[in-house]
Amino acid sequence: MSRQQLIESRLREAFPLQHLEVLNESHRHSAGQDTHFKLVVVSEVFAGLRPVARHQKVYALLQDEMSRGLHALALHLYSPEEWAVTAAAPDSPACRGGSKHD
Secondary structure, three states, rough: OOOOHHHHHHHHOOOEEEEEEEEEEEHOOOOOOEEEEEEEEEHHHHHOOHHHHHHHHHHHHHHHHHHOOOOEEEEEEEOOHHHOOOOOOOOOOOOOOOOOOO
């Protein structure tokens, strides 16, 4: 199972999802290694939670992957009500360098 599939599977098992996108953005940062991902997650679990609490829930699910080389997560976490207004996550910024592989 790829890291992307693993992330998707864990999120699907942990949260009732209205929308999920797991985008591998590693090619923009780390010479193609599976280290950088953008997550767009819409779940009722996030309703009423501050952004930090939302992030903590996702990081708790993926803590072991972080210790195995998952380097960066761009987290866009919405309640269904927020998603109805927003309907799209912002584009990721261009990589500003800093890769050991450059």
